[in-house]
Amino acid sequence: MSLQVRDLNISYKIGKGSIRAINRVYFQLEKGDSLGVIGETGSGKTTIANAIMRALPENAEYSGSIFFNNKDILKMDQETYRKEIRWKKISIIPQYSMNAFNPIKRVGEQLVKIMMENDSNIDTSKASERIFYLFNQLSLPPEIYKKLPDELSGGQRQRVVIASALLLDPELVIADEPTTALDVINQARVISLIKREIVDKQKTLIYITHDIAVVAGVAKKVLTLYAGEIMEFGDSRKIFKEPLHPYSKGLLSSVPDIRFGKVKKVHYIPGDPPDLSKEIKGCPFAPRCSIAKDICKVEKPKLRYVDGRYVACHLVGGEENGQ
Numbered sequence: 001m002s003l004q005v006r007d008l009n010i011s012y013k014i015g016k017g018s019i020r021a022i023n024r025v026y027f028q029l030e031k032g033d034s035l036g037v038i039g040e041t042g043s044g045k046t047t048i049a050n051a052i053m054r055a056l057p058e059n060a061e062y063s064g065s066i067f068f069n070n071k072d073i074l075k076m077d078q079e080t081y082r083k084e085i086r087w088k089k090i091s092i093i094p095q096y097s098m099n100a101f102n103p104i105k106r107v108g109e110q111l112v113k114i115m116m117e118n119d120s121n122i123d124t125s126k127a128s129e130r131i132f133y134l135f136n137q138l139s140l141p142p143e144i145y146k147k148l149p150d151e152l153s154g155g156q157r158q159r160v161v162i163a164s165a166l167l168l169d170p171e172l173v174i175a176d177e178p179t180t181a182l183d184v185i186n187q188a189r190v191i192s193l194i195k196r197e198i199v200d201k202q203k204t205l206i207y208i209t210h211d212i213a214v215v216a217g218v219a220k221k222v223l224t225l226y227a228g229e230i231m232e233f234g235d236s237r238k239i240f241k242e243p244l245h246p247y248s249k250g251l252l253s254s255v256p257d258i259r260f261g262k263v264k265k266v267h268y269i270p271g272d273p274p275d276l277s278k279e280i281k282g283c284p285f286a287p288r289c290s291i292a293k294d295i296c297k298v299e300k301p302k303l304r305y306v307d308g309r310y311v312a313c314h315l316v317g318g319e320e321n322g323q
């Protein structure tokens with residue numbers, strides 16, 4: 001598996017104007033990589049996921065490429081993507097599992113249908129064998145197979161969604177805020193199952209979240225996104241230990257640490273993200289950045305390779321990325 005996102009730009013047309021949701025995004029993942037995508041609400045995380053899933057809404061306009069195993073999926077027609085890629089090669093665990101299922105059909109029946117529609121070599125007995133195997137892996141009781149979606153708890157439903165994403169053994173799984181609707185116990189359970197069934201099995205994972213602490217536990221790489229632009233991208237241990245971009249620093253210092261009976265002082269980044277319907281000349285973070293210089297307000301910083309990661313900041317030195 002290889003995923004190369006190259007110069008991705010996505011905007012949404014609204015009325016006479018448009019929202020520039022993604023700007024010049026580049027990143028690359030290989031088999032076994034796990035990437036945490038973090039950033040405030042509206043930073044463009046779901047837009048990236050939808051672009052990879054070929055599920056952008058009608059009002060989206062895009063340019064750039066997303067090479068998946070060397071084929072540009074943005075240039076593929078919808079039908080080819082649906083037949084060859086969706087479920088089989090790339091799948092998604094969406095934010096709200098409620099919407100993922102038909103409320104009047106039994107869970108097992110719906111999972112069998114996904115499998116049979118996407119793989120002509122599979123019959124009902126092979127499909128149910130795979131489903132029971134995944135239920136077992138995800139600590140779901142076999143009775144779930146015959147239940148209606150509404151008869152499951154939130155945590156069970158989200159685990160069934162994980163099972164559905166894994167049914168056809170895809171190479172890349174995108175988890176978009178998969179634990180938002182769950183209590184902390186179920187959050188921890190779902191996260192550890194995602195780690196065990198996706199990361200530890202050498203599949204590639206893109207994990208989208210507001211929750212930085214989760215990324216630290218799941219992802220080997222991290223990408224901080226702000227106003228649709230990459231601020232920092234690279235090895236998560238390096239970035240968590242010593243973030244270089246002022247935005248990554250701000251995000252990390254906003255994580256509460258209540259361990260060992262001590263409550264660390266939580267900082268927040270004053271101000272709000274910019275209005276994406278207006279042109280942003282310099283670094284989008286400059287108006288909120290406590291160390292911004294004049295250049296930051298007028299010139300976009302390039303992504304530079306610095307100390308083992310890419311950083312887009314005029315005030316952090318290093319080699320240019322060349323992209």
Ligand SMILES: Nc1ncnc2c1ncn2[C@@H]1O[C@H](COP(=O)(O)OP(=O)(O)OP(=O)(O)O)[C@@H](O)[C@H]1O
Binds near residue numbers: 012019046057059
């Ligand atoms: N269909 C749409 N039409 C117009 N604007 C949209 C559309 N979808 C998203 N946007 C805008 O694009 C920007 C990026 O949205 P996106 O949902 O990708 O962000 P996000 O980081 O996933 O946010 P959240 O964390 O809240 O899910 C936001 O300004 C959002 O309002």
